[in-house]
Amino acid sequence: MLEFTDEGATKDCPALVFQFTGGKMDQSKKTQYSGAIRHKDVCFCAWRSIAFYFFYRFEVDQESFPDLSSNADWYDIKVLKSAKKDAKAEITYASQNASIHRAFKKVGINSSHTTHAGRGSGTRIAELNGASLDRIRRMGRWDSGSLESRYLTHFNRDAIRICNGFPGRKGGFWLRRDALETPLELQQQIFPAIEMWMHRLNDENDAAYQNSKSAAAFIKLMLKLRKIILQDAVLWRQLDSENRIFKEPVFSSAAFKQFEADLLVYIEATHTPSTMVLQETLPVIEQKSSEVLSEVKAHNQAAVAAV
Structure with missing residues (x-):
């Protein structure tokens, strides 16, 4: 996760970073990166997807929150894990492909592509919203040469902004749903283990955790995700109130209902x-x-x- 600064009226603009080392469309085996900021439309937001994915794992499915005592205890946990209970077993290509097929069928999408369908659609969205060919090529790592892979920064911010519903120019990032402060007591109902690990990481007498930069970075990410969960849930519930996720206690709490009411009023009036x-x-x-x-x-x- 990176923080993009001075992006617009909404000051908090996190960038979700993805690292690639080769793949079906890139046989170079070079480490490359892509990224996404929060989308203007909650339905298309990559941040919302990853946030609720972790919410489902740790809150709904009751998977244990990672033990950050040492890197060996949690480094092998997969972001995209298999359907098995073992969090260190990665999802197979066959399972990923089948899941996307089912999702496409449910919403009536006919496509010959599955696991990399977003690569083509993302390119077309960028083009339709005014991104130049050079911006699209660099964002999608299409035929990237030595200039980009060795000397340029890894992100084409203009294309990232455009693909997430904002003007390509810097300064146009503004999210209505990120306008109100999320109450701390409400945040702490999601991923409650965060506070315990924050205490250990900040404890001067607990030397084992003092130099754990990766653990600190993970906690920082989870703190960001729980705020996003609460903000995006307000709008997502308007579209899919019967979703299994919204049966969780946090979404029926008095604190959330008050936050939801306040945010909806703000969005309508602003x-x-x-x-x-x-x-x-x-x-x-x-x-x-x-x-x-x-x-x-x-x-x-x-x-x-x-x-």
Whole structure:
């Protein structure tokens, strides 16, 4: 996880980072990266997906929260684990493929691609929303050369913004659902083991945890995820209130119901900040100005030629 700064009216802009080492569409075996910020539309948000995936594992399915005592105790836990109870067994390609097939069938998607279907659709979404060919190529790691792989930063922020529903320019990131502070007492109902591990990591007398940077980074991620779970649940429940996840006690608590009511009122009553409107309008103004200048230039050239 990285933090993108100065992205817009919403100050907190975490970037979910993915690391790749080769794959079906890349046989180079070079380590490459991609990323996603929170999507403007909660339905398409990668952060929401990973947040509720972990919520399901640790809260609904009652998988034990990782033991961060030593790296050996938790480094082998898989993000995408198999359906078995063993958290250190990774999901197989066959299982992943079958799960996507079932999901596609349920919502009526006909596609010859499954495990990398998002690669093509993401490219088309970026193009439809105005991303340049160069931005798309770099974001999707299409034919990346030595300049990008060796010397440039790993993220094309313009394309990342566009693919997540925001203008490509810096300064347009604004999420209504991230406007209200999530009460701490409500946060602590999700992944409650976080507080215990935070105490150990910050305990000067507990030397074993003082240099555990990876454990601290994991706790930082989980703290971010539980806030996202609560914020995104408010809007997701409007669309899928019967989902098994929303049967969990936290979503029927008085604290959540109050937060939900407050956030829905805020979202309904709040207009887009003027700075965000300007960010969305500027590209249109620039395009129109360029068209007018081109027409004037063509007219002048024609007039000169006539003389």
